[in-house]
Amino acid sequence: MDRVVPWPALCKLVEPVYPKNGNGRPPVGLERMLRIYFLQLWFNLSDPAVEEALYESASMQRFAGVDLGREPVPDETTVCKFRHLLEKHDLGRKIFERVHEHLEACGLKAWPPEQHQDARTEPIVLSSRSHVDAASRIGFRVKN
16 A cells, blocks of 8 residues: 555645644654554544554554554544544545545546545545556556
8 A cells, every 4th residue: 555545745735734742742653643544444443443453453553653562552532633633624535635646647546436425434446447557557456
């Protein structure tokens, strides 16, 4: 997913509204929180469920950049506050649009199945008509 999701661009999008050091406990890294947010979307996980999944799944830990030997998983309250921050600033839609733009630049197409759905429930769907060369540039293999 590192080739499909433009993490630096998404961080730039959220960074202006993301909490800074100095106001209470230090915030969790922004990219880590975005990755956790995407895990919630992809696997339809609630805030408590994503916290639990991060403790139980080594692959999710690697994806989110969590090293349990050094730090705990962000708790469900932290995840909830991050999600609410995105909702407050209408960033869910903007994040989807940025990913969509990135995929189109790579020759792939993504769209939400229902335009009126909540951003948390809109899966990214890749078109099976996508060009094979474009897909292979970012690591996808298109099956016929």
